Amino acid sequence: MGFDAMSISRLTRRDWLKQGAAALGMVGIAPSLVRAAIETPPEWEPQSDRKIRIGVVGGGFGLSFHWHEHPNCEVTAVSDLLPQRREMLQNRYGCDKAYDSLEELVHDPDLDAVAVFTPVPDHARHTILCMEHGKHVIAACPACITLEEAAQLKEVKERTGLKYMNAETSYYHPETIAMRQLVRDGVLGEILYSEGEYYHPGIGRTTDSLSWGYGMPNSDDRTWRYGFPPMLYPTHSTAFIVGVTGERLAKVSCIGTTDPDEPALKDNDYDNPFLSGMAMFETDRGHPSRMNVSWHIHAHGERAQWFGTKGALYSPTWTGQPFILSVQGQSNVTERPWFWETLPPDMRYDSGHNGSHPHISHEFVMALVEEREPAIDLYESLAFCVPGIVAHDSALQGGARLDVPCFDVT
Template identity: 25%
Template sequence: MSGDLTVAVVGLNFGALWAPLYQLHPDVGRVVLCDPSSEALDRVGAATGITDRKADLADVLADERVDAVHLLTPLHLHAEQALATLRAGKHCAVAVTPALDLTGLEELVRAQQETGLNYMMMETGAYSDAVIHLRDLITSGTFGEVTFARGEHHQDMEGWPGYWVGLPPMWYSIHALAPLLAILGARPVSVRALGSGRLPDDRAATWGNPYPLEIALYALAGSPVSIEVTRSMFQTTRSPVESFSIWGEKHGLDWGRTTDETPLFYSWGTPGPGGRGRTVIAEPFTPPDLSHTVPARLRPVLRHPHNYQGASPRLVHEFVQSIIDGRRPALDAVVAAQWTAAGFAAHESAMNAGAVVEIPAFDVS
């Protein structure tokens, strides 16, 4: 396929940050905006200069010039809209979370297989500078064998749109889980989890979830590493943070418990007094320059504060490049299903007092 794709950006709240990235991509010739809100269309249209504006996804899907659609709509709409997009013959990128149940994930994997089109989960946590760099350190052997990894995501959802109220925390734990899975290159196979705290009955009734916070322990396929994930959305008074730690044989990293803390990278120093233990050298962690990961026109925005430590431009590039190359993208339908199902399994475990729950592989042959 030639490099003059037309991409529609659908849902213009979070989507407002992504339309300019597609405009900068050298293989995108045209960007279309879509949102039922005329205010959003006018606002983002004026900011970007994009004049192709549609109020209805159906009109985007009927437009033969549109090659690909990036959905950034409310999360309960993603599964149905992604299926409609693929069935209309368009490649599809989707903001997390891809679906809200296992059936929805199975349908997505099937639709991707049947259409042969590209489907990509645009998970920012999997593509930050830190994740890319740590993955390199692990695959090169520099980091040593990994012993343990932990992720957490705490964000107060008071005042957010109603569909968030009472959502099972692990259904949206991907920002805590994805960095660990991306760094380790591993698939989660089973989980045991517990809920913590109690939502008021009216909030618990929305999604049938009593917990403001959930904590999970995952086993990984073909890996001796266990990982721990904690996620809260309500009733948890602390600084908001998306954070992870990874500790190994030669090095370790702590991202920090709050957004104000400097991430620390650990190495071994001299033996401790009497030869007991070793001193630890803790240095501020600064990923190297990773501008080679995106085309030149996207490099100036890699470090923009709204671009999730380089993740958003890299995700856009991977989605577009995978279409150009005619290959499946890195975070394809199967990976999206596996990682999302990991959250469903954790909530199921929490609802069953920590029982072990297996996570489907969504194997395709």
């Protein structure tokens, strides 16, 4: 198997007590071990001539992936409800075949897989439809927005045996990849506390262009983002801990904040009164983890900081805090690693969200080529989003501490 970041995380979860404890027992951390832990794994090399035939649905965010640049993939069909977006998808991916809807595309016998980049409330339904038609799925985050949908996704995945991956960008930020390696090697000691955040001022408000007509000017129809509950979109934050240590977020107390003058909080489809959710989780290993999502504080972007007993790592911020890896007794490392060499050559560039899009595209294609589960499989994807569903409930109950159900394989 080539470089697979999740295999590191899975190894950590399974073998944590055995390997992590051994690493923690070391006296001091050598500078070479700190360096080695954030070094780029071996360079990618072609392994197969097989081409995965993918259909891409959703010509907004769905335009920003690298299927056509991967030597083991070709875009066989595209779809969007809007003709302009269908055309944009065809141009972007050099694809002749276009369908008017996902519901038509799923019948195409030439497709191995479908990339679902449709509105959030449709993710579970669209994923299930694709799997019921025998297609593997990669879908935008979050996997779902209700516990019932989480159970349905688990059922269809386990019944069909098809592969599912969530295109969660925070999982492939360079510092998240580095953290998986640092955790694997025990360099930071035990990760006792973590903070993750996703801040995107304006989302869901009546004054935000994304609330109207799929970003098309002069359209008066609401999009799914109008009044969308922040904690139903938790994955950019939660992936920073779940996708690094393999822990599950087991309990939560969440405080929601609101704006009494915001019309979108009075008549949205979700009965949502919040513009922010600030959630305090406890993991299944008893570690506190503070995860925020906000549409209305003066802050921007997705980032995390992780605190271990022997070191800490800080993601850069939009205000200028640099990447810092601080390890007891060692000089700080401030050079951010990018891990480009793990990708096919044509994909080694940053197309958004801290260089995560090529890694996501590559991992899904290689999982299908190698006939293995992708790094962010369905269980991981549900472990990213289910805690937010419960956190939203907690906020509605004034911060009540609630248990988070686990949808892992039993």
